[in-house]
Amino acid sequence: MIHVRDLSKTYTVHEKAPGLMGSVRSLFARKTVARHAVQGVSLHVAEGEILGLVGANGAGKTTLVKMLAGIIHPTSGEATVLGHIPWQRENDFRRQIALVMGQKAQLWWDLPAADGFLLLREIYRIPEARYRENLAYLAETLDVTRHLHVQVRRLSLGERMKMELIAALLHDPKIVFLDEPTIGLDLTAQRAIREFILSYRETRKPAIILTSHYMEDIERLCKRIVIIDEGAFLYDGPLDQVASRHTSQKVITAHLERPASLPPAVLAGLGTLVKQEEYLLQVRVLRARVAEAAATILRELPVADLAIDEEDIGTVIERIFRERRVGPS
Amino acid sequence: MSPGLFLHVATMEARRRMSYRVDFWINAIAGFGAEFALVWFLWKAMFAMSGTEAIGGYTFDQMLVYYVVVILVAKVVRGVEFEGQASEDIYQGGLNRYLVLPGSYFGFKYAQSIGSLLPALVQAVLFGGLWLVLSGRTGFEGVTPATVAMAIPAIVLANLLHYLFVWTLHVIAFWADNVWSLLVAWRHAAALLGGAMIPLTLFPTGMQSTLEWLPFRALFALPVETLLGRVTFEAWVDGMLVGCAWLVVAALLARAVWRRGCLQYSGIGI
Structure with a gap:
């Protein structure tokens, strides 16, 4: 469905020295610098797949999404989405995609959402019966039927985002770009949006490209992720293999029957202490030494329960970024 | 863009514009009243100082009627011109949502622009009718069904031509971010050279001949003079042909600038 090869985007940005003199000087001469937002990335996304794009602010996630949705032109490289070159913006291509931007309203602010949906029906030429069926399904699933006739600007952030999702999905797109769909929402609304995306994907099977800063979004929704930093891919593969490929450590958590602690020398020999409380000990140990460390803990402490887990994915990803910048710790 | 969609967008925008009642009346009264008061005092003084019956072929009453009509036609x-236009979408990244929708962004914006004319049309009928009644038709003697029939296509041409030029200026926001000063410069130049500020007969003869070949006359002077019966049929045809030629030039220019600009677009705000 989506094929990308060596795609790059470089922005030319103007720089201005601070202060009044800088402003005056910039009237006559401006310094420009090239900012490489995306650098030679390649990617394939299959039908029905949910791909998570993970990266810090300015990593290049949104630029990549904008190129794939046809909003901006790349500096170099190739991409086809549903057999179309996105930035040529053929109508047949645009009828099959949808873009939801968590930070930018798509619907018409002064109008009730229902009016905006009617306009979208005209724009996408959705047959009347299909429009009614889709609207009823989406509004009921997202529990916003009673808000359809309220001006968009009078809705809460969560309700507005639900309306944005309806607007994006009314025409049954084959590819959905979700750019931070849960940003700024409370936990209940975040959960509702996540549940909806999962159920929608089950029933309609579109390919979804999701960017989010919330690891819970990524963990709940994506089986495959791309980690992107400074415009380049650091990882492209299954979510559940991020930890095993990028960390040589596991986390042992021991719940204790009574307050106890390990002698400092023993603890230092196990690995890195993550957390120590009266009834709890958590240490990060090398994979190769997990069995030995677990045996030591079981021998030295009154253990009620013991668990050996991969590191939290958010922590692993954070460490990947940190190590890229300052080197391994 | 299909006619159905065009109509849908235009009527939606018209409804939106008409829902702001306070804005409608302030715009109507301040926009028309203040501009007309200025013209009235200015020309009263000019006629008194010159001591002549007519200036540039207009008596005082005819001059007032010219301004009433030109103010309303110009609306x-x-x-x-400024609010909700392409430059705002480019600057704020609002263009993103339109670029992913099937159909023409220009068509969408032009339909919105046509819809936003409804308040101007209501004001034109309201103030034009009021002036007719109060003035006892003085100065309107040249208006006939034939001049009205000729003025309507001239106004349609003027609207489209003006929109294309203003659109091109808005689209320069791809490079310049802020095009406010360009738009203000255009507004003044078009008003002065197009006959919205002063009738074109007040310009020197050589200048008048030059202006006949430029696009500005088709914007204001041609529809107003046509409506008031001050233009012969042959001169109207010539004026319309010049306007149509400029329409083609403006359309090609708008298309070229838009295409180049899209290559620059970074979609900031997404």
């Missing part, structure tokens, strides 16, 4: 020709 219809200009529409909404």
